[in-house]
Amino acid sequence: MATIQLRNVQLDFTVYEGSSLSLKKHLMRLGSGGRIARDSRNRRVVHALRDVDLDLQAGDRVGLIGPNGSGKTSLLRLLAGIYEPTGGQITVTGQTASLLDVNLGLDHESTGYENIFIRGCMLGFSRAQIEERIDEVIGLSGLGEFLDLPIRTYSVGMQYRLAFSVFTLVQSDILLLDETIGVGDEAFVSRVHDRVNRWLTQSRIFILSAHSPPLIRKFCNKILWMQQGRIHRLGPVDSVLTEYLECSRTTDK
Amino acid sequence: MIFPERTPLGRAADDFRRMLDAWPVWGLLGWQEVRIKYRRSVLGPLWLTLSMGVTIGLLGLLYARLLHVELGHFMPFICSGFLLWGYMASILVESCQCYILSHHLIKNERLPLSMFPVVVFWRNTLILLHHTLVFLVVILIFPVGYSHNMWLAIPGFLLMGLNLLWLALLLGMVSARFRDVPELVRTTLSLVFFLTPVIWHPSMLGDLTAYVWLNPFTWWLDLVRAPLMGQTPAAASWLFSLISAGAGWLLTAGVFCQFRSRIPFWI
Numbered sequence: 001m002a003t004i005q006l007r008n009v010q011l012d013f014t015v016y017e018g019s020s021l022s023l024k025k026h027l028m029r030l031g032s033g034g035r036i037a038r039d040s041r042n043r044r045v046v047h048a049l050r051d052v053d054l055d056l057q058a059g060d061r062v063g064l065i066g067p068n069g070s071g072k073t074s075l076l077r078l079l080a081g082i083y084e085p086t087g088g089q090i091t092v093t094g095q096t097a098s099l100l101d102v103n104l105g106l107d108h109e110s111t112g113y114e115n116i117f118i119r120g121c122m123l124g125f126s127r128a129q130i131e132e133r134i135d136e137v138i139g140l141s142g143l144g145e146f147l148d149l150p151i152r153t154y155s156v157g158m159q160y161r162l163a164f165s166v167f168t169l170v171q172s173d174i175l176l177l178d179e180t181i182g183v184g185d186e187a188f189v190s191r192v193h194d195r196v197n198r199w200l201t202q203s204r205i206f207i208l209s210a211h212s213p214p215l216i217r218k219f220c221n222k223i224l225w226m227q228q229g230r231i232h233r234l235g236p237v238d239s240v241l242t243e244y245l246e247c248s249r250t251t252d253k
Numbered sequence: 254m255i256f257p258e259r260t261p262l263g264r265a266a267d268d269f270r271r272m273l274d275a276w277p278v279w280g281l282l283g284w285q286e287v288r289i290k291y292r293r294s295v296l297g298p299l300w301l302t303l304s305m306g307v308t309i310g311l312l313g314l315l316y317a318r319l320l321h322v323e324l325g326h327f328m329p330f331i332c333s334g335f336l337l338w339g340y341m342a343s344i345l346v347e348s349c350q351c352y353i354l355s356h357h358l359i360k361n362e363r364l365p366l367s368m369f370p371v372v373v374f375w376r377n378t379l380i381l382l383h384h385t386l387v388f389l390v391v392i393l394i395f396p397v398g399y400s401h402n403m404w405l406a407i408p409g410f411l412l413m414g415l416n417l418l419w420l421a422l423l424l425g426m427v428s429a430r431f432r433d434v435p436e437l438v439r440t441t442l443s444l445v446f447f448l449t450p451v452i453w454h455p456s457m458l459g460d461l462t463a464y465v466w467l468n469p470f471t472w473w474l475d476l477v478r479a480p481l482m483g484q485t486p487a488a489a490s491w492l493f494s495l496i497s498a499g500a501g502w503l504l505t506a507g508v509f510c511q512f513r514s515r516i517p518f519w520i
Contacts, residue, residue: 013515013518014518022431081363082359083514083517098362098363104357104361105358118285126277
């Protein structure tokens with residue numbers, strides 16, 4: 001079973017700047033009985049998500065689109081359990097895994113090989129579980145003997161390969177990816193796409209945040225279009241994508 | 254995952270449970286930094302131990318002369334005091350940064366938030382274990398003499414740790430919200446160092462000795478140092494430390510329940 005149900009979900013947060021970041025100023029203001037409460041300029045409330053209602057079932061492969069700052073990443077973090085909503089209800093059944101930033105948790109002083117274990121541990125795997133499937137990870141990364149070098153000597157592309165390859169250990173009901181599967185050289189990208197296709201047969205809900213229409217056409221059967229923290233459209237790929245591309249073309253002019 | 258069926262307390266408790274389950278993660282993260290120091294040089298973190306040893310040796314010689322005390326008795330005293338003070342102070346200073354420096358990890362991965370102060374605690378405990386070598390060398394040269402009281406250092410250390418952990422979690426959270434706190438903690442601690450009986454004995458204060466007990470670091474230090482010197486810690490140390498652990502955890506748990514979910518937005 002894998003379902004995602006969001007009811008009237010709100011996500012607000014306060015951004016603190018300048019004097020509102022200082023405990024000293026905060027205490028002085030309390031001491032003065034709020035008479036010098038001029039800090040309203042230094043904190044801004046951001047409505048990252050507003051009135052979001054969403055129902056996803058097993059088999060949904062959702063492409064998440066929208067301009068920068070429209071709430072795509074906030075929505076993914078919410079579904080991944082990193083953010084908690086400030087209002088509304090979320091019900092998620094099934095195990096969730098997310099890859100929101102590939103270079104996460106790599107230790108630059110350790111070798112590539114050691115990093116497979118460090119990262120795998122963070123993903124919740126035991127040493128034995130990782131050893132069981134390490135050949136698969138090494139094969140996908142295509143890094144060969146570079147795995148014996150500390151990864152500070154790697155190029156960004158190689159670090160990315162390693163990080164993505166370790167993530168493929170994950171098998172979960174719900175998979176969240178943030179614009180991460182289009183990076184690397186052609187050979188690697190095609191291996192990644194094979195792997196994603198295999199995931200799609202295992203994972204029951206798949207959400208991919210991406211700016212690239214071909215990527216969405218390839219992997220998704222639905223599109224969720226975010227606009228200013230709200231769901232603007234949710235529908236079949238072709239019609240929504242056409243509308244979205246037209247819309248972004250007119251706003252560009 | 255269902256939200257908001259559970260109360261903030263329930264979710265905070267869940268965070269703690271996940272932190273305990275994730276012991277391989279914080280075990281590894283804490284160990285990693287120590288391991289990297291090993292890799293870069295043959296002596297590894299023992300360089301730190303060596304410089305600590307030299308500092309303690311010189312400090313001991315100097316203050317034994319300044320304070321007109323007998324060196325054989327004073328050396329183990331100042332050595333254990335200095336090591337334990339360094340342990341407490343670096344946990345508190347580093348815990349201020351435990352959320353701020355991990356913002357990348359916290360915003361992109363679902364990890365228990367109570368884990369980050371534990372990483373700081375664990376890393377410093379490993380470093381302290383390296384530093385005990387200095388103490389062993391000192392008591393080889395200036396023997397303290399075995400006493401059953403020495404075993405009391407173990408429960409004493411645990412109670413001190415319990416106190417350091419709530420402080421670390423609280424300071425981590427407050428520092429994530431108020432960015433002037435890390436600096437405040439650093440300057441306060443360097444002042445408190447002189448007010449804590451680390452390099453001097455409380456009895457040297459004469460009629461002011463009683464005031465030393467207003468300082469929580471005095472209690473926590475006494476819990477471990479007195480047994481190492483073959484004495485029993487003052488009853489007051491146990492009593493006050495138990496009270497501070499209880500009250501501190503109550504306060505910290507309250508703050509954690511209330512603000513835990515805001516941490517990813519603060520950093």
